[in-house]
Amino acid sequence: MATARPVVSIYNFENPSEKTGTMPMPVVLQSPLRPDLVREVHRDMAKNKRQAYAVKPKAGYDTAAESWCTGRAVARIPRAPGGGTHRAGQAAFGNQARGGGMFNPTTIWRRWHRRVNVTKKRHAVACALAASALPPLVMARGHKINQVAELPLVVSDGIQSLTKTKQAKEALKKLGCGEELQKVIDSKSIRAGQGKARNRRYVKRLGPLVIYNEDNGITRAMRNIPGVECAHVDRLNLLRLAPGGSFGRFVIFTEGAFKKLSDIYGTLKSGAPKKKGYTLPRAAMANADLARIINSTEVQSVLRPKMERYTHGIKRNALKSKELMEELNPGSTERRAVHLKSSQKGTPEYDEVQKKKKARIEESKKYNKEHKKGDETFYKTLMKAFEAKAAADAAKKAAEKAEDEEDEE
């Protein structure tokens, strides 16, 4: 926002197609835009004009009701005493009872008002003024400013001396506010809700806010034009500059008022002459163009390059995918091919395998011939020992039998 201040043209109030002069834009109108701040301050300020409401203190409790307690086949809620009338024995006091008090009765000592820090309020006003100088924001708020020559719209001081409403209306129309004023007239409708029965029957849109320095009749001229409001530059109200908490009100300044803005608010360096101890709000970022900052050489030169992300994809099984197996185990395909070849007749690998097999079988036969024939084999030696024992047992048995026979004889 620290650019050279633009120059604003001042329009002749009688003949708005000609300009009577120029003026540099006051620094207020270049304050940083803080919709959150304006919303917050507006919310709290708007609460300050409230009137208290509450139910009567004794509402629902103005009976001598007492609970009948247990034993009478009725609920234990307090009941109105006496007899001879419908009211007798009816429930009372509870919020559930007919004619009883409400739950948590509204009170007049509810905290209706809010205090807002003075600096905050001033910042909010500065912010709202700045927003009123930006066509997109004013249009976004809903004002019809297509025919308006320039924003901020500054008119020569003569407009402050208008006394007739008709003249004021003419002047505004010539300035390009015709569409805006028509919008207000067209928007008059009956309020939705109970307000219509409470002396707030009609609602309509808001039109331009005329900010003046010296009231030589302008307020009375403008006050009957639907939608138009007037404000003295010394006493700017956030509730009018940002109605409903949304900034960007269509504002028409008089020359004197516009000049006085600089006198009231001053600059960031000088502070505000007319507001003790106050300086206009500063922006949180001097340069808010993030794209430019990020892509500047100062920043980019110390960044490491952007890297591709690691993606691992779906895990494949190397035991099933020959491609993956070759990737993980280089040479596996050719080894496998060689291995397969060895089972195909006619290939040298096959012959090699067959040769080895033959050699193995030969060896085995030789070994068997050497070690597994004859009488010294494991089995034969085992059986020999067995036979020896069997022979010894048989001999012993025969000897015993012979003895027995002898004994018998």
Added chain:
Amino acid sequence: MAERYAISKVNVPEGAAVPELVKMKMEKEEKLAEEKKQALAAKQKAREEERAKLKERTVAYEKEYADTAAELVKLRREAKLNGNFFVEPEAKLIFVVRIAGIMKMSPKPRKVLQLLRLKQLHNGVFLKVNKPILNMLKLVQPYVTYGYPSLKTVRELIYKRGFGKVSKQRIPLSSNDIISDALGKHGIHGMEDIIHEIYTVGPNFKQVSNFLWPFKLSSPKGGFVNKRHGYCEARGGDWGNREELINELLGRMN
């Protein structure tokens, strides 16, 4: 690192005025693209060298496996021939699978299972056989089944269900680069290196086994016999040491 630069193409319509920022970006991207190309070429060359070396090592490993097997056969035959007994070498490698769920687990076995990284049902890890490990397994006997995996089992587990721990994430072993980056300093650059280190329980077994995320196996097709009882019990069961027969179970769980 330069091979991972993300280069974005800027589409400039013909004859259009190029904004200042876009121009700056284009120049920057051009320079990075150049660096990236060179880095990729260097990486490709390094990769080919690595692959050639890995191929040689793999052939050497296969020969080693065949030789050790043949040696054992020879010794067995020799012993029989001489009427001696051949004492089979004790297993060096164990594969442990968690059989029990997580509910109602006593604190001590629970802690031991955590230490062994068996935090979930049917999780499996490779372990080295030594006194401390055997003592730990004794504590968690009824909750695990374990045995001595064969080379085939080790290969199949690592190829099918091998995931690595890369910056605390469980990354599939879909490329030898992942292995090389993590275990390169221990001389392990590929799948076959891992398999060799695990199967032969080499000097870097601890690092390799820890790099491998605990295997998440399926429930065995055909079922368990009875998880409540021990494998060695007469009435039939599943927990405890089932030595060589772990391979049959893993064949159904992998």
